[in-house]
Amino acid sequence: MDFALARSAHDALRKVAEIITMERTQYVVEADIKGFFDHVDHSWMVRFLEHRINDERFMRTVQRFLKAGVIEDGAVRASEEGTPQGGLVSPCLANVYLHYVLDLWFEKLFAFTCTGKARLVRYADDFVACFSTREDAERYLRELQERLGKFGLEVEPTKTRLIRFGSKASQRSYLDRLRRPETFSFLGFTHYVGKSRKGGFLVGRKTDRKRMSKKLKELNVKMANLRLQGGKAMVTYAQQHLRGHVNYYAVSGNKEAVEDYYYNLSRVLHKWLNRRSQRKSLTWARFNAIFVKGGLLPRPRLVHNLYNFPGFVPL
Numbered sequence: 001m002d003f004a005l006a007r008s009a010h011d012a013l014r015k016v017a018e019i020i021t022m023e024r025t026q027y028v029v030e031a032d033i034k035g036f037f038d039h040v041d042h043s044w045m046v047r048f049l050e051h052r053i054n055d056e057r058f059m060r061t062v063q064r065f066l067k068a069g070v071i072e073d074g075a076v077r078a079s080e081e082g083t084p085q086g087g088l089v090s091p092c093l094a095n096v097y098l099h100y101v102l103d104l105w106f107e108k109l110f111a112f113t114c115t116g117k118a119r120l121v122r123y124a125d126d127f128v129a130c131f132s133t134r135e136d137a138e139r140y141l142r143e144l145q146e147r148l149g150k151f152g153l154e155v156e157p158t159k160t161r162l163i164r165f166g167s168k169a170s171q172r173s174y175l176d177r178l179r180r181p182e183t184f185s186f187l188g189f190t191h192y193v194g195k196s197r198k199g200g201f202l203v204g205r206k207t208d209r210k211r212m213s214k215k216l217k218e219l220n221v222k223m224a225n226l227r228l229q230g231g232k233a234m235v236t237y238a239q240q241h242l243r244g245h246v247n248y249y250a251v252s253g254n255k256e257a258v259e260d261y262y263y264n265l266s267r268v269l270h271k272w273l274n275r276r277s278q279r280k281s282l283t284w285a286r287f288n289a290i291f292v293k294g295g296l297l298p299r300p301r302l303v304h305n306l307y308n309f310p311g312f313v314p315l
Helices: 009-022 042-050 056-066 090-113 134-149 169-176 209-229 231-249 255-274 284-292
Strands: 027-031 070-072 075-077 118-123 126-131 161-164 184-186 189-195 201-207
Touching (some): 009 118, 009 184, 027 184, 042 056, 090 118, 090 126, 090 134, 126 134, 126 184, 134 161, 201 209, 201 255, 209 231, 231 255, 255 284
Antiparallel strands (some): 027 161, 070 075, 118 126, 189 201
16 A cells, blocks of 8 residues: 655556556546535544544644534534635645555455455545456445445545556457557546557546646636736746646656647737737737747746656566
């Protein structure tokens, strides 16, 4: 079992690729917990924390934080479950909760009863399980729902499934009556069965299409709101936004999707720069010369090599 402790999301992505490639994974279970942050059981949370912390004042502070509630229509509503949205401590508490509910159960109990290899990779509330046999994967899917139910949680059925994924998925996809192997989502990336330049198996990744579309819509709204502040504010925000996107999504094999986002961001910026007045003064050719060739919107580059794990040589 592997989970992120003082590690980044890219470490988790790299670990998934390493497990699938080097440990002969053939089945993956992707699961999503329905409204996780809204359904954390307070009594279980306190019990989990008391397992390691013996400070009554600290525990009282945590309990007050959990019951702080939220403001709705100007009125404070106390919360009986879940962690306060936007609270700085909420992600930490949620991580503790899933450590006991999911990580330890998988590592100490479930994996020991599997006939083949079984690995779990989790980052925050996003996790996938990798198996070498279908029987283990199917049993995990059943027992996961039972396990979560004991702690007031449940899986989102529309986002939870078992798929064939691994080095043999392409030639065996006909058994599932599919033209090509299925994909799964993890940490904002769609993972697919890919091929190296020499035709060997590797884990491919591309930006999740729904997430990319959502970000572009939010960018468009932000640019519209910045129009009154002037072109400089719009350009500065576009640069920061692009830098953040590239720093996360510019990973091995995702060049095409990052380039596509770069192009769409350029179009959004060009559109709103031209809407500062009734007269269009910035042609696409001039925009390209200033922002693209001029370097105001630097071209994306590879930031994270996710294939640099021990023993991997692309064939």
